[in-house]
Amino acid sequence: xFEPTSLNKKNDRIQTAVKAGFGLMTLMLIIPVLIxxxxxxxxxxxxxxxxxxFTNPTNGMTAxxxxxxxxxxxxxxxxxxLISVPLGVAAxxxxxxxxxxxxxxxxxxxxxxxxxxxxxxxxxxxxxxxFVLFFGFGTSILAASLTLAIMTLPIVIVATKESLExxxxxxxxxxxxxxxxxxxxxxxxxxPNAISGILTGVILEVSRTSGExxxxxxxxxxxxxxxLPQSVFDQTMALSLHLxxxxxxxxxxPEALPFGVALVLISLVLVLNSISIALRVYLRSKKKW
Amino acid sequence: xxxxxxxxxxxxxxxxxxxxxxxxxxxxxxxxTVLEGVNLDVRRNEIFGIIGPAxxxxxxxxxxxxxxxxxxxxxxxxxxxxxDGENIRRWANVYELRRxxxxxFPLPVGLPMTIYDNVALAPRLAGTKSKxxxxxxxxxxxxxxxxxxxxxxxxxxxGSLLSGGQQQRLTIARALSQEPxxxxxxxxxxxxxxxxxxxxxxxxxxxxQEMTIIMVTNLVQQARRLADRTAFFLxxxxxxxxTTEDFFTGEVSDPRTREYVEGRFG
Numbered sequence: 001x002f003e004p005t006s007l008n009k010k011n012d013r014i015q016t017a018v019k020a021g022f023g024l025m026t027l028m029l030i031i032p033v034l035i036x037x038x039x040x041x042x043x044x045x046x047x048x049x050x051x052x053x054f055t056n057p058t059n060g061m062t063a064x065x066x067x068x069x070x071x072x073x074x075x076x077x078x079x080x081x082l083i084s085v086p087l088g089v090a091a092x093x094x095x096x097x098x099x100x101x102x103x104x105x106x107x108x109x110x111x112x113x114x115x116x117x118x119x120x121x122x123x124x125x126x127x128x129x130x131f132v133l134f135f136g137f138g139t140s141i142l143a144a145s146l147t148l149a150i151m152t153l154p155i156v157i158v159a160t161k162e163s164l165e166x167x168x169x170x171x172x173x174x175x176x177x178x179x180x181x182x183x184x185x186x187x188x189x190x191x192p193n194a195i196s197g198i199l200t201g202v203i204l205e206v207s208r209t210s211g212e213x214x215x216x217x218x219x220x221x222x223x224x225x226x227x228l229p230q231s232v233f234d235q236t237m238a239l240s241l242h243l244x245x246x247x248x249x250x251x252x253x254p255e256a257l258p259f260g261v262a263l264v265l266i267s268l269v270l271v272l273n274s275i276s277i278a279l280r281v282y283l284r285s286k287k288k289w
Numbered sequence: 290x291x292x293x294x295x296x297x298x299x300x301x302x303x304x305x306x307x308x309x310x311x312x313x314x315x316x317x318x319x320x321x322t323v324l325e326g327v328n329l330d331v332r333r334n335e336i337f338g339i340i341g342p343a344x345x346x347x348x349x350x351x352x353x354x355x356x357x358x359x360x361x362x363x364x365x366x367x368x369x370x371x372x373d374g375e376n377i378r379r380w381a382n383v384y385e386l387r388r389x390x391x392x393x394f395p396l397p398v399g400l401p402m403t404i405y406d407n408v409a410l411a412p413r414l415a416g417t418k419s420k421x422x423x424x425x426x427x428x429x430x431x432x433x434x435x436x437x438x439x440x441x442x443x444x445x446x447x448g449s450l451l452s453g454g455q456q457q458r459l460t461i462a463r464a465l466s467q468e469p470x471x472x473x474x475x476x477x478x479x480x481x482x483x484x485x486x487x488x489x490x491x492x493x494x495x496x497x498q499e500m501t502i503i504m505v506t507n508l509v510q511q512a513r514r515l516a517d518r519t520a521f522f523l524x525x526x527x528x529x530x531x532t533t534e535d536f537f538t539g540e541v542s543d544p545r546t547r548e549y550v551e552g553r554f555g
Binding site: 100101170171173174175176177178179180181184188189192193 | 355357360362384385386387388390391392394396398400401402410411413414415460463464467
């Protein structure tokens with residue numbers, strides 16, 4: 001009784017093969033990450049020190065630290081987030097909660113998807129034309145961050161929209177039936193349930209923003225700048241551009257230095273992401289989900 | 290307040306007692322008419338049952354009453370509905386209209402917040418901030434929904450983690466927290482065990498003293514147990530409105546009503 005039939009056995013074998021295959025592919029995803037990290041730590045770990053992190057570059061950038069670039073990247077990312085998160089979340093709330101189903105909404109949605117497909121160098125040119133020249137911000141943190149913000153808006157909008165749409169319609173209906181306005185419903189029921197998805201979007205955006213080089217090259221990031229930026233209207237160095245410079249533009253560069261810069265850049269992304277992840281975990285625990 | 294239960298009074302008096310009147314209501318989605326020819330009065334402090342098979346337009350009817358049709362651009366309602374003698378289309382403040390009408394859905398919707406917050410939501414929306422006042426409302430509503438004893442020690446656990454039957458009583462408590470004048474229940478017992486159903490039915494009999502209740506149900510016997518008067522909806526029209534007693538003693542004008550009530554179809 002209950003002997004497996006040949007069909008049962010076949011299904012079992014397929015199931016085992018599928019599980020093993022998918023598991024293998026997942027492992028292969030981790031391999032490049034591990035290799036990159038190992039290489040960076042192995043080759044660049046030696047140059048990392050407090051002095052490297054917190055002093056200016058010297059000797060035509062072949063020695064000394066990377067403090068102006070590190071600080072510059074933090075500036076750029078934070079200002080870009082300050083612009084794109086409110087803008088993107090507001091747009092996503094409008095599109096998913098208020099916008100009527102019509103051709104205009106469809107055009108806007110299509111435009112957002114297209115914006116995500118625009119190459120970063122095109123964003124850079126747009127940034128020069130719009131923010132540096134037209135608005136007269138000059139090459140500055142503000143112009144560079146605005147360019148980065150526009151480039152990463154689709155990430156925030158799409159992530160927010162998807163997490164808003166994942167909140168069951170019945171929750172909204174229950175709330176409207178009590179006499180809540182759309183905004184009251186969004187604030188008390190929809191947003192608290194969507195917040196962790198929104199933060200995931202922010203995490204993706206942080207990673208993208210801190211690594212981008214092309215959009216900031218012409219809009220606000222400088223090749224070498226011994227002075228620290230005093231306001232958003234100053235130029236700044238940035239880790240990503242600095243990495244490009246020390247890897248390719250400077251003769252007699254010690255081999256370890258570019259790897260050190262790359263290691264710092266990746267660690268910075270990890271630290272910024274950990275903050276968002278910690279915030280997400282905290283919000284979840286508070287809501288007891 | 291007008292004394293209720295004078296159901297055999299003169300027609301004019303009955304009209305004055307009406308909490309809700311519906312005249313020539315026609316509901317369509319796009320070009321498809323789902324319900325038409327609805328004319329009925331719901332009197333104060335009665336339980337008004339609506340029976341009929343699936344697809345008869347019962348839920349669409351409820352949506353029109355608290356103007357939830359606004360959220361569906363495809364949905365159109367013609368005709369006249371008055372609430373407290375005033376045309377609901379002319380209520381300037383649709384949110385106030387909805388606050389006065391509590392709704393309970395077929396499937397319980399426990400919002401993903403604590404039990405306390407679920408019940409305190411409507412008062413908070415209406416601007417109540419005082420903790421003492423909220424505490425009082427939460428306790429009173431949970432007690433009236435026959436849920437207080439089961440949850441009083443875990444008010445800050447998640448409402449959506451309660452069992453189905455408890456969640457449905459939570460939904461009723463939430464509807465009561467609006468201090469509604471009209472409570473509309475749409476097949477509330479569909480996802481609820483028989484014991485809970487009986488508990489809720491007892492609650493409704495109590496609540497009738499304070500408010501008007503419209504109860505849509507698939508269970509003919511439930512209408513018989515609870516409703517003072519009953520309407521029979523079939524295939525997008527209101528076939529008959531009468532006292533529940535007449536419905537179940539065969540005193541009906543349309544043979545289809547008798548057949549449905551006797552369980553020969555539907």
